[in-house]
Amino acid sequence: MPELPEVSTFQKYLDGTALDQKIQEVIVHDDKIIRNMSGEAFTKGLTDRTMINSYRRGKYLFARLDNGHSLLLHFGMTGDLSYYHQPEDRPRHERFHFLFDNGSRLGFDCPRKFARILLLENEADYIHSIQLGEDALEIQEADFVAAAQPRKCTIKGLLLNQKVLAGVGNLYADEVCYQCRVHPVSKASAIPTKKLKELHKKLQAILRKAVDSHAHYKEYPDDWFWAWRKDEALHPKTGEPIERAKIAGRTSYYFPKYQKLYE
DNA sequence: TGTGATGTTGAATG
DNA sequence: GCATTCAACATCAC
Numbered sequence: 001m002p003e004l005p006e007v008s009t010f011q012k013y014l015d016g017t018a019l020d021q022k023i024q025e026v027i028v029h030d031d032k033i034i035r036n037m038s039g040e041a042f043t044k045g046l047t048d049r050t051m052i053n054s055y056r057r058g059k060y061l062f063a064r065l066d067n068g069h070s071l072l073l074h075f076g077m078t079g080d081l082s083y084y085h086q087p088e089d090r091p092r093h094e095r096f097h098f099l100f101d102n103g104s105r106l107g108f109d110c111p112r113k114f115a116r117i118l119l120l121e122n123e124a125d126y127i128h129s130i131q132l133g134e135d136a137l138e139i140q141e142a143d144f145v146a147a148a149q150p151r152k153c154t155i156k157g158l159l160l161n162q163k164v165l166a167g168v169g170n171l172y173a174d175e176v177c178y179q180c181r182v183h184p185v186s187k188a189s190a191i192p193t194k195k196l197k198e199l200h201k202k203l204q205a206i207l208r209k210a211v212d213s214h215a216h217y218k219e220y221p222d223d224w225f226w227a228w229r230k231d232e233a234l235h236p237k238t239g240e241p242i243e244r245a246k247i248a249g250r251t252s253y254y255f256p257k258y259q260k261l262y263e
Numbered sequence: 264t265g266t267g268a269t270g271t272t273g274a275a276t277g
Numbered sequence: 278g279c280a281t282t283c284a285a286c287a288t289c290a291c
Contacts, residue, residue: 002270032286059270074270074271076269077268077269077271078268078269078270078287110287111288112287112288113288114271114287152280153279153281162270162271169269169270170268171269246282248282249281249283250269251267
């Protein structure tokens with residue numbers, strides 16, 4: 001699930017459920033997704049701590065602790081949060097959960113174990129170490145244009161590059177290319193400045209709307225691409241058949257005549 | 264049964 | 278250094 005709007009939804013969920021409660025116990029079922037320490041060290045570092053606020057940048061969600069450390073949650077492909085009260089409500093693929101001193105629990109569910117969980121002493125150092133770009137909702141137009149213009153990569157590759165801007169994944173990258181009528185294989189440096197500005201503007205409008213809709217696809221406007229983003233689809237106006245191709249390593253959908261190729 | 268999936272990383276290649 | 282492709286990670290659903 002998790003691109004920027006989904007992670008934003010997780011953040012609201014975390015904020016609304018788990019903040020300001022002392023973690024009484026940490027129960028780790030599978031420490032594979034904990035990337036920078038053992039399950040024991042993780043447990044030790046979090047027991048008796050309280051999450052006091054959160055910060056999201058792209059797909060990375062940081063829960064700040066009362067000792068200045070941060071718990072980083074990256075949801076991979078299938079990460080999810082579940083706040084529950086009865087032990088039998090534990091999600092099926094929960095990898096760990098916190099038991100709070102009021103008896104409630106926050107579980108991290110992740111069937112595919114692609115999530116990355118780290119307990120960090122210094123959040124800023126970590127962000128710097130992975131060269132995480134500015135949040136896609138925050139990046140200024142001029143910075144986006146400046147990042148795109150010298151690059152020979154595809155526009156799709158640029159949008160997916162978390163070092164350039166953080167938060168765009170495969171679906172929303174296809175969405176913005178469609179809405180701006182840009183072929184995803186277009187070379188970033190070949191796209192006119194005016195079109196780059198449009199991409200920036202549309203991207204933020206799309207992400208903003210998705211965030212406001214709690215990443216609930218059913219609430220998205222009818223003319224968005226997601227409903228057509230599947231094999232055999234025909235363009236809603238032109239009837240042109242959809243195309244599927246691997247671009248920048250990811251399966252991409254687009255209408256090759258409707259979306260202009262800049263090269 | 265085989266295939267591919269909303270992500271990231273590291274290695275190999277050009 | 279840059280860009281791309283591929284494999285790996287692990288499980289589920291069609």
